[in-house]
Amino acid sequence: MSAVATLSSKGQKTRERILEVALELFQERGYEATTMRMIATAAGVSLGNSYYYFPTKEHLVQGFYNRIHIDLVAASKEQLAKARSLRERLRVVMRAQVDVMLPYHAVSGALFRSALTPGSPLSPFSEASGPARRKAINYLREVIDGSGSRFPADLAANLPELLWLYELGLVMFWVHDNSDGQRRTYELIEDSSDAIVRLLGMANLPGLRAIRKRMLTWVAAVIKENAGPLVLEGTSTAD
Numbered sequence: 001m002s003a004v005a006t007l008s009s010k011g012q013k014t015r016e017r018i019l020e021v022a023l024e025l026f027q028e029r030g031y032e033a034t035t036m037r038m039i040a041t042a043a044g045v046s047l048g049n050s051y052y053y054f055p056t057k058e059h060l061v062q063g064f065y066n067r068i069h070i071d072l073v074a075a076s077k078e079q080l081a082k083a084r085s086l087r088e089r090l091r092v093v094m095r096a097q098v099d100v101m102l103p104y105h106a107v108s109g110a111l112f113r114s115a116l117t118p119g120s121p122l123s124p125f126s127e128a129s130g131p132a133r134r135k136a137i138n139y140l141r142e143v144i145d146g147s148g149s150r151f152p153a154d155l156a157a158n159l160p161e162l163l164w165l166y167e168l169g170l171v172m173f174w175v176h177d178n179s180d181g182q183r184r185t186y187e188l189i190e191d192s193s194d195a196i197v198r199l200l201g202m203a204n205l206p207g208l209r210a211i212r213k214r215m216l217t218w219v220a221a222v223i224k225e226n227a228g229p230l231v232l233e234g235t236s237t238a239d
Contacts, residue, residue: 015053018043019067022060027107031057031114031122058121058128061111064104065132071100073139086147087197090163093143094189097167098174098182105182108175124168125223137164152204158216159200161223166196 021043025034036057040050054060076096083089101108114122121128141160151159170192174185203212 011053014043014045014049015063018045018050018053019060019063022054022057023064023104023107026110030110031061061115061122062128062132064111065129066135068097068100068104069132069135069139072096075100080143080146084147085197086144086149086200087193089143089147090193090197091189093140094167094170094193095186097171098185098189101171101174102182105174112172112175133164136167137161140164140167149200151200152209152212154216155200155203155212158219161219162215163196165219165222166192 018039022034022039025038025042029038034057036050036054037047039057039060040047043050054063072093076093079092079096080089083092111122114120115124117123120126123129124133137160140163144156144159144163150156170185170189173188174182177185179185202208
C-alpha cells in the first residue's frame with residue numbers, strides 16, 4: 001500500500017495544502033527560485049513535515065502529475081462509458097485532459113519550462129516520471145480497447161505510446177494557447193483526432209506498411225521504457 005493511501009484524512013488535507021501552495025509559488029516565483037522552506041512556511045507547516053509528504057520539489061511536481069491523472073479519469077469516466085468509436089473516445093479523453101488542466105494554465109508554463117530542460121526529472125520521459133507515464137499510457141490502452149478497433153499487430157502493440165506522444169503535443173500546444181478558454185486547443189482536438197483515426201484506418205495499406213514500421217521504430221527510440229517489446233514482425237487477422 002502506498003504512503004498516500006495510508007494517510008489520515010487530516011494528513012491528506014495537509015498534503016493537498018502543501019501541493020496547492022507549491023503550485024502557487026511555482027507560478028509566482030518560478031520553479032527553480034522556489035525552495036521547500038518557502039513552501040513549508042507558506043503552507044503553515046514545519047520544513048520537516050513538508051519533507052514527510054514530499055521529500056523534494058520533484059516529488060511535488062510528480063504529485064501534481066498524479067493529481068491530473070486522477071482528475072482526468074474521473075472527468076472522462078461517464079462519457080467514455082457511452083462512447084463507442086475510437087474517434088469519439090479519443091476526443092472524450094483529450095477534452096477531459098484540457099478540462100482538468102484549465103485551472104493550472106498559468107502555473108503550467110513555469111513547470112514545462114523546467115520539464116523541457118535536458119535531464120530534468122520533471123520531463124515526461126524521465127525515470128522519475130515513469131509511474132505517471134505508465135498510468136497515462138495504460139489509460140490510453142483502455143481507451144483503445146474499449147472501441148473494439150483492430151489494427152496490425154505491431155501498431156496495436158505500440159498505439160498507446162503513439163497516442164501518449166499525441167497527448168503530449170496537445171498539452172504543449174495548450175500551454176502556449178492564450179485564446180479565450182484555450183478555445184484553439186479544443187478545436188485542435190476535434191481536427192487532429194479525426195485525422196489520426198483516418199490515418200490509423202489506412203495503416204495496413206501496402207504502400208504504408210514500410211512507413212508504419214519505421215514510425216514505430218522512432219517511437220521506440222523516443223520512449224525508452226515501453227510497456228513491452230516493440231513488435232515489428234507480428235501478424236494478426238488484421239494484418
